[in-house]
Amino acid sequence: MTATTPAAYDPKPERLGEVQSYKAGAAILSGQVVAFAATGVDNTVHPAIETTGSLVGVALASASTGDMVPVAGNGSILTVYSAADNTTIDAGDWVSNSTVAGTVIVLVGDIATHETEGAGYFPLGRALADFASSKGEIEINMGPIWTAAS
């Protein structure tokens, strides 16, 4: 597979649910999935990877560090990038953050290890259609992760 190289794009919302403004803790590209830092900083988000904290949604605009950025949250229907150009994400799959900043992969539903903030894949939403090439449409539906008891 070829890893996606994040680039700004229009996520073309078909529907907007919750939309809130957050402060950019790093440069954010329009269309990237964003999350709190694992350490947690007030109202501040970063492009999501597997080592960030819980997800907030999808950036509706690009932003430089310190700028405010509007973020589409639960109930929104829009387009996101997959982590690989030729990945397979099918309609109905739940997707999560990935190791590639601001992109998604199919959510691994196993309750296997203590995945948590800083080492976790948080659910972002559900694919509404099969992903063609590197992008696809999802409905954002975020929630907490649950892990096996230690």
Place this chain on the structure above:
Amino acid sequence: MGNTTAAAFDPKPKYLGEVITCLATAEILAGQWVSYDATGVSRYVSPGTTSLGSPVGVALHTQSTVGGPVAVASNGSVVLSYVDQDDGTADAGDYMAISTVAGFVKVMDGAVAAHNSEGAGIFPCGQILEDLAATEKKYVRVLTGPIWTAQS
């Protein structure tokens, strides 16, 4: 106020999502999280604790009359909340859950440890947007959902 002593306060919604009218099983103070009874009684809620049923959201006003209506800010709402003193602090981005102190929340333990359920459950109720110490009120995005349990 001591954060484990319930007192009414204005939850100052930044954003209102779903707002549901429920009925009070017991006195409810403005700003308290409310939950269904563990046995489940139609539309009746009480200040949320781990011995109750699933949470609904945050009471937008005080209701002292049993059976009286109370407006509850539910999913999608961003409201002020207290954290249970036992939990100390919460970081922005932490998922929160109902605590043992009526109407308060604590950082959610994500472990699937036992068959926690209604009447004995730590239900998730939201995502905190700001760092929060035990003696403060900070904003939480209400986000209720089911709990998951270990396979029996």
